[in-house]
Amino acid sequence: MKKIVIVAVLAAVAVGGYFWLSPSPATQESELGGEIIVPQFSALAAEGEEVYNGTCAACHGVNLAGTDNGPTFLQTIYRPAHHSDYAFVSAVQNGVIAHHWNFGNMPKLDYITNDELVRVISYIREMQQANGIL
Numbered sequence: 001m002k003k004i005v006i007v008a009v010l011a012a013v014a015v016g017g018y019f020w021l022s023p024s025p026a027t028q029e030s031e032l033g034g035e036i037i038v039p040q041f042s043a044l045a046a047e048g049e050e051v052y053n054g055t056c057a058a059c060h061g062v063n064l065a066g067t068d069n070g071p072t073f074l075q076t077i078y079r080p081a082h083h084s085d086y087a088f089v090s091a092v093q094n095g096v097i098a099h100h101w102n103f104g105n106m107p108k109l110d111y112i113t114n115d116e117l118v119r120v121i122s123y124i125r126e127m128q129q130a131n132g133i134l
């Protein structure tokens with residue numbers, strides 16, 4: 001009887017260890033539902049991610065997931081054909097009067113440099129592409 005218990009415990013530890021050690025897939029979901037895929041970034045986008053996390057993520061969410069303060073970019077309305085790169089430049093330089101949602105206005109973030117903007121946009125586009133927002 002004791003042996004069976006020990007075997008059962010060892011099996012539980014082995015199975016638990018397998019799940020604990022195996023690489024965990026990205027399980028974060030966007031505010032609209034749907035699992036978020038985080039791709040391998042280009043060097044430019046990887047730098048953009050840092051800028052994004054330091055500024056945009058407070059409202060648009062880590063991994064573009066969205067928050068209570070701003071929309072997720074992982075929805076087709078923000079695809080390049082509907083919100084071009086210029087829309088991103090303008091949003092950051094001029095701010096945005098709320099017109100799509102009820103989160104309120106986006107303040108202008110004119111301390112973001114052009115170099116940073118290029119990187120942030122490249123990060124957002126690579127995230128969108130990986131998640132089928134084309």
Ligand code: HEC
Pocket residue numbers: 052055056057058059060069070071083087088089091092096097098099100101102103104105106107109112120
């Ligand atoms: C303080 C919160 C906040 C921060 C920080 C913020 N945003 Fe926004 N942003 C918003 C909100 C809210 C909206 C949605 C406005 C609407 O359409 O209702 C928005 C909308 C946008 C839009 C869509 C504009 C359009 O034409 O519809 C873009 C692009 C955007 N944000 C980019 C960014 C980027 C890039 C950053 C970081 C550099 C950023 N935002 C940081 C709150 C924020």
